[in-house]
Amino acid sequence: MTCDPDGFLPSVSCEMLRLRAEVLQAIRSVFAAEGYWEVETPLLSQETIIDAHLQPVVVRLEGLPPLYLQTSPELGMKRLLVAGAEAIFQVTRAFRACEQGARHNPEFTMVEWYRVGDSYFDQMAFTQRLVQAAATAAAESAWFERLCGRSRPEDCRSYFGRDFGRLRYDEAFERLAGERVLGRDVSALARLAARAGLSVPDSLHADDIDGWLNLLFVELIEPHLGRERPVFVYDYPETQAALARLRRDDSPVAERFELYLRGIEVCNGYQELTDAQAIRQRFEEQQDLRQRAGWPTLPLPRRFLAAHEAGLPFCAGVALGLDRLMMAIVEAESLADVMAFPFDRA
Template sequence: MAIDTDAWRPSAPLAHLRLRAELLNRTRAFFAARGVLEVDTPALSCAGATDPHLASFDTVYHGPGPRHGQRLYLHTSPEFPMKRLLAAGSGCIWQLAKVFRDGEAGRRHNPEFSLLEWYRVGFDHRRLMDEVAELVTALLADRRALGEPERLSYAGAFVRHCGFDPHRAGVRTLRAVCRERGIEPPPGMPEDARDPWLDLLLTHLIEPELGRGRLTFVYDYPASQAALARLRPGDPPLGERFELYLEGVELANGFHELGDADEQRARFGAERAARAVAGLADVPADEALLQALAAGLPACAGVALGFDRLLMLAAGAGSLAAVMSFPIDRA
């Protein structure tokens, strides 16, 4: 087996690493000008991600103290400890965190990556979309000319690109559209669950068309796809959640945050049940977060933005490896 003698070198050119530092400095200035506090929270937690679509790295702590022998999880997002800070009265906060997700590697994925996450007290998801657009436009201003941001409802995106209302279509219709468009479901795809088929159509037919030459926000997701968001009553009820796309790349995921501890506990329970059905390892719910919600989370909206993906677009690069110093194959 041949040895790669250059594997010690960074995969990103130094110009891209300098660009990362520049964008981070501008990000700090953006939040400082708005009075948003930069914070730092632990990467290790006694609770992992219950979301069945996420896989946490875990380890066992062997040191002294009450955590000895306990299984700990590397966070997939700094969301839960940041919400504990919000409940403790921090006010508006942000951080750029290293986060970890097992099983994710590829052109737009790395198991360790940088997530820019912030929370705005008194904002709803619509007002936060405005601020996300301001930040991304400011960071890309000298790199990319962008048209006016677009807002498109989840239903509107499916009507435009697939020709049907996703809130009304049954699984039979979704499977039929996949067959007609030549989309092969992955092995083990459940036949009778709507969300996996909606996701399949979204990733294959809709996402590649979003954000062409401008920022596109998709909002009003199905309630079943908004585990951490408030729900708006109606027929059907909708999650007050948005995602941001640019040039077919998903950049950010935002929520009008759920503050009801009992409802959040029920949602964690449903996710753990779904993990059990899927044969995935159980993950304990974050009791500290639930206690913080019970104590009182201020009305707020929050968003997580993939900083490496934004850097990739700013640099005109084709992969995350081109903007990361040492991705997983060189770590």
């Protein structure tokens, strides 16, 4: 192997990068076969999604207001839907400050798509087809066995080849933690954490119900998801809707899903919220949460809101992390095992 004292070489072999390219080619082929067309939207914009849990990378150019590297291409892609696009996808770079670790990199590859007329259940089915095609392409590659010492092609085909499971958020808690949590107050969630022997961080406020739900989910539920086969978790708490539509059941839920592969969350899908006034209200709520957490406020995305006021059609959308998908396919331990230049080599 070439000596690399200056760290100029990629963190993975060219064979891994070729396998990644074959997976990406298979993904593009599925989109083309199912009537999607590829689009491009700005990486650098005057607007950004306002989310209490996502910190955009700010770019400052002389004489201009702050600009933002996009945390996802959602802003531009939904404007295209309003303009008349019906089935679109994008393979792009996304940027999120303050995210670095085995499953996080400040810059990563995102595959995002939307289809007018689809429900989020339709998109679960499409996501299964897409991920299965990607895994099949990897398993059939000449590079797979050479690179994946922990997994044989037949093991990959077996894991990804079966129907993906579907589990409601509350059912996941009942099955894996012994009780449901939707509609429960913070004291009930705290008791569940205590019975499970969880260590509660000092930063978790007593009235932060989402914080408690996230603690319980990450510690008690997530590590067990997608171990025997891929599984969708869907119908999340209404407080975790982001820009997903709400359904007013006995316990209101957000019509969104996440796909888990071997304990790794790889994508997020929404029945998209189309009500411009409701979106504005959610942005204001997220802005308030950002201020409480000490994060800087962000400008309202006015063009995005104007597009919704003009009329976003009924649609569903999904954002998938390509790097995490590669991790799951080759059973890697870190993003650095599947990308050329992670942050410490960028």
